[in-house]
Amino acid sequence: MKKSGGEIALDIIIYILLILVLITTLYPFIYAFAIAFNEGIDASKGGIYLFPRKFTLDNFKAVFSNHEIFSAFFISVSRTVIGTIGTLLFTGLFAYSVSHNDLMFRNHYMRIMLFSMYFSGGLIPYFILLKTLKLYNNYLVYIVPYLFNSYYAILMMSFFRGIPAALEESARIDGANDLIIFFKIIVPVSTPVLATIALFSGVMHWNSWFDSVFFVPNKNLKTLAFYLYDLVNKANITSMGNAQIDSKASAYALQTYTAETIRMATMIVVIVPIIIIYPFLQKYFVKGIMIGSIKG
Structure with a gap:
């Protein structure tokens, strides 16, 4: 069917708008890569927009010259993996249970869940609670408070209710109990919603820095996101713009990079793992959101 002149004009406008959105979305990443791979002193002169003017890897060498980043990277990776699995398991079991209308005290559980979505005790009571539970300055402070999420539970419940x-x-007739049904029947058919929540939870754990700042004074337990947060703060308050690096760095390195290039290099190190993983989960992400909303 041949399109009219108005329809063609509308298509052109839509394509132009989509291209503008694409450019607006991608350009910050392109700029960050250009600065991260450019010599610091040269980058401070400005004029770099798309590609490095003087290519160098010194910025990344400086980032990895600090041994703390390796410890922070391990903490972030382990936290993301353990925390995501824990959230899926704990929240999934809760959602599966309350998705059955015959569950005893189901309405009370639902009220508590909904109440916790909209009201919080505040930072000070939360801090006192962590101290009481012996989670303060403990690695488990990254895991335990995030085992349950009300939004994830609602999303899972909507999906579980759509399963025949x-x-x-038939599984109960064959003698299967609730745990067997959940792990061998519900989980395999719930890949879209589980992958969606895994992506949400994984990104949250990977990018989280707030708990590391306030609840974990131990430097050996700091996360990579905190490392970036701390580096950005140091860069902003340093009047000379000198990067805060390890004292063993070479004199040549001190002359080739600045706080801005170090900051960009650190940011690239933090976001690249998420960029690599996201394409593999994108199809599940879209499908999980759509199915959860339609069946809700």
Whole structure:
């Protein structure tokens, strides 16, 4: 069917708008890469927009010259993996249970869940609670408080309710209990929503710095996101613009990079793992959100 002149004009406008959105979205990443791979002193002169003018790897060498980043990287990776698995397991079991209307005290559980979504005790009571539970300055402070999430539970409940009841009934006839049904029947058919929540939870754990600042004074337990946060703060308050680097760095390095290039290099180190993982989960992400909203 041949399009009219108005439809063609509308398509052109839509394509132009999409291109502008694409450019607006990608340019900050392109700029960050250009600065991160450019010599610091040269970058301070300005004029770098798309590509490095003087290519160098010294910025990344300076970032990795500080041994603390390796410890922070390990903490962030382990926190992301353990925290995501824990969230899926704990929240998934809760969502599966309350998705059944015959669960005893189901309405009370739902009220508590909904109340916690909208109201919080505040930072000071939360801090006191962590101290009481022996989670302050403990690695588990990255895991335990995030095992349950009300939004994730609602998303899972919406999906679980759309699974045919005949699957569970046939499994119960064969003698399967609730745990067997959950792990061998519900989990395999719930890949879209589980992958979606895994992406949400993983990004949250990877980017989280707030708890590391206030609840973990131990430097050996700091996360990579905190490392970036601390580096950005140091760069902003340093009047000479000198990067805060390890005292063993060479004199040549001190002359080739600045706080800005170090900051960009650190940011690249933090975001690249997420950029690599996201394409593999994108199809599940879109499908999980759509199915969860439609079946809700």
